[in-house]
Amino acid sequence: MLTDPVFYALAVPAVVLMGLAKGGFSGVGAVAMPLLALAISPVQAAAILLPILIVQDVVGVWAFRKTWDRRTLAIMLPGAAVGILTGYLLAAKVSSTAILAVLGAISILFALHRLWLARGGRAATPRDIPPAADAALGVALGAASGFTSQIAHAGQPPFQMWVLPKALPPASLVGTTAIYFATINWIKVPAYWALGQFTAQNLLTAAALLPVAIASTFAGVWLVRRIDPGRFYTLIYVLMILVGGQLLWEAWSRA
Numbered sequence: 001m002l003t004d005p006v007f008y009a010l011a012v013p014a015v016v017l018m019g020l021a022k023g024g025f026s027g028v029g030a031v032a033m034p035l036l037a038l039a040i041s042p043v044q045a046a047a048i049l050l051p052i053l054i055v056q057d058v059v060g061v062w063a064f065r066k067t068w069d070r071r072t073l074a075i076m077l078p079g080a081a082v083g084i085l086t087g088y089l090l091a092a093k094v095s096s097t098a099i100l101a102v103l104g105a106i107s108i109l110f111a112l113h114r115l116w117l118a119r120g121g122r123a124a125t126p127r128d129i130p131p132a133a134d135a136a137l138g139v140a141l142g143a144a145s146g147f148t149s150q151i152a153h154a155g156q157p158p159f160q161m162w163v164l165p166k167a168l169p170p171a172s173l174v175g176t177t178a179i180y181f182a183t184i185n186w187i188k189v190p191a192y193w194a195l196g197q198f199t200a201q202n203l204l205t206a207a208a209l210l211p212v213a214i215a216s217t218f219a220g221v222w223l224v225r226r227i228d229p230g231r232f233y234t235l236i237y238v239l240m241i242l243v244g245g246q247l248l249w250e251a252w253s254r255a
Helices: 005-023 028-036 042-063 070-093 096-118 131-152 156-166 170-194 200-223 229-254
Strands: none
Touching (some): 005 042, 005 200, 028 042, 028 131, 028 229, 042 200, 070 156, 070 170, 096 229, 131 156, 131 170, 156 170
């Protein structure tokens, strides 16, 4: 198990944000990876977070197991698998400096996208396109979602670009999202295994952080009804832009 106090100073708030995301503050968990990447390698950070995400997924999948959209999953999951494979190959072949740069860019773009949506922006996907073209777009955005999820556990923006314009019923949207990300998290397991990241040290570290993740999930359920989400989200996404900028600076300094 990792014992570096600097790591835990970053890991605890990162895992708390992941728990809050699962508890109702959708999207804020994406800052977890950039935070951890300030202390350890991005690949190791992702491997530590993955078992925690899988445990957290159980609650959402069970709660919404009867309300999900079959077509959405059938179109997006094959593309996501391709994106995950691409992300695995990138992590296996490319230097940690390049991965830091990719992670920093993803972090900034994710935060800017969420801030734009919060201020009235709309997903760019048109609704009235031929079914075949719509399906092809879904596969492509599924691939993008799988790639960003493999690299940074941040697959939501591409997923939402295709799914939100479908105007699914709320329960169906939540259920589809829960099952989609639970599935791709399991698809990522062989990739991280092949990268040699499921070491005893990483798994014990994940286990040590798991109680924090579970407690913060329940805290998210409680807090989401009691605080102003607008200000909270703005603060988180500004933080994410700053952390992403720090990762880009570190990558540039190493180059």
